[in-house]
């Protein structure tokens with residue numbers, strides 16, 4: 001049980017200065033200057049970034065014998081596979097994951113600190129993909145998408161994505177398509193050519209007024225064919241013989257999977273049909289159908305220049321939350337993801353030519369095993385309700401600093417993993433915020449469920465924290481968008497008191513941070529597996545390199561030395 005930092009009298013800096021201070025870390029290193037193929041104006045090229053939502057890096061190893069020859073195995077062998085890539089920041093959720101893939105930066109800089117957060121400036125909870133201004137849903141629902149508050153936009157993403165330079169230089173187009181709205185919005189960066197997501201309330205693909213006023217004809221035609229209605233309600237069976245799954249993952253319906261956990265799966269008749277669709281592999285199939293319609297109608301990779309297509313396959317996440325990473329269901333959606341990648345590579349190579357295609361496969365985060373299943377090997381595995389710290393911590397702070405001014409309390413909010421302390425009360429008592437943060441962190445760190453508590457607000461201009469988890473918390477911290485004290489639960493803990501089954505992600509533990517990083521095709525050296533530990537932020541410079549973009553400044557990761565020109569010449573040359 002540790003508390004970081006153990007410093008006293010730390011100067012509290014203004015948020016603006018703090019960002020500059022944090023930025024210093026990132027401005028001293030640049031992208032490599034490795035030569036890349038120029039865009040082919042006659043035929044064009046296409047770079048596809050495939051993001052599986054919740055896909056642990058070890059899946060590519062543990063299930064490799066069950067993959068086909070033309071999917072993940074082909075990419076791993078004929079491209080570059082970083083088999084020990086980890087997310088460097090602490091809050092490993094979907095919004096930050098997609099923002100870091102798109103920008104190559106950490107939440108402390110791009111500002112997407114979680115899927116939703118308590119915005120300190122407006123004193124309101126906000127969703128990462130909801131605009132600061134209001135944007136109507138497209139096609140029209142007569143106002144903003146009610147599921148996303150004020151309507152979707154990348155307003156809250158503080159920096160542009162890697163594709164921004166492509167658009168700015170008029171050298172290509174950027175399309176971002178996903179099942180989840182936040183995945184499409186955040187992956188697309190600040191100014192994509194188009195961003196579209198699946199609306200499970202209507203079964204339509206949609207966008208918002210931030211991007212355009214009406215759907216393009218190809219998307220309208222796609223919706224008119226009611227493909228979601230065609231796919232919904234179909235029975236979900238295992239791709240391979242059930243005996244293969246039992247031999248690999250034990251019996252179907254392991255501990256902690258909850259009810260309705262046996263194959264075959266069929267959406268109950270009274271359920272919201274399209275929610276069940278996106279929580280099954282058919283959801284990914286639907287997105288791939290939509291993507292092919294976009295590729296054909298927009299002529300992606302076929303109209304000169306280099307186009308960037310970002311695809312967010314979200315079904316894996318919903319399956320993984322419900323059944324956990326050791327289930328037949330996650331094995332099945334992973335095997336189907338392998339076949340989907342094989343289909344994507346084959347179809348696009350046939351359409352464009354293999355010498356016009358680059359594919360990068362990665363994920364926004366991993367996943368913790370279901371606690372009930374992890375317990376055999378990890379007795380500390382448990383379900384823990386963070387709200388349980390609220391009353392006892394208030395009592396501790398009352399005892400130390402005097403009772404709160406009724407009805408105020410010392411702990412203002414718990415937005416796990418952040419605790420927000422009552423700044424007005426701290427100020428009115430003339431207390432040093434760092435002193436109160438420290439007492440709260442010391443108490444929290446002594447709870448059996450908590451491995452570490454950090455208070456990065458007091459350390460923004462201080463040293464880079466040496467403790468890896470505290471450093472990760474620092475990289476997830478944005479002063480306007482985070483609380484004061486970061487709680488890290490012990491490994492294999494599900495931080496929710498509400499759910500009795502299933503599992504989640506969001507921690508800096510290795511099962512959440514380990515993600516696939518695989519690149520293949522034009523401008524990618526054929527290096528096979530690279531086993532050393534790397535940062536997942538490497539994805540952005542790889543994508544930029546595949547796009548033929550000049551080195552982008554201000555990113556913490558650079559292309560590794562193995563991407564030197566002679567290594568590239570061993571790969572597929574660009575035309």
Ligand SMILES: [Zn+2]
Nearest residue numbers: 053054094364
């Ligand atoms: Zn996710």
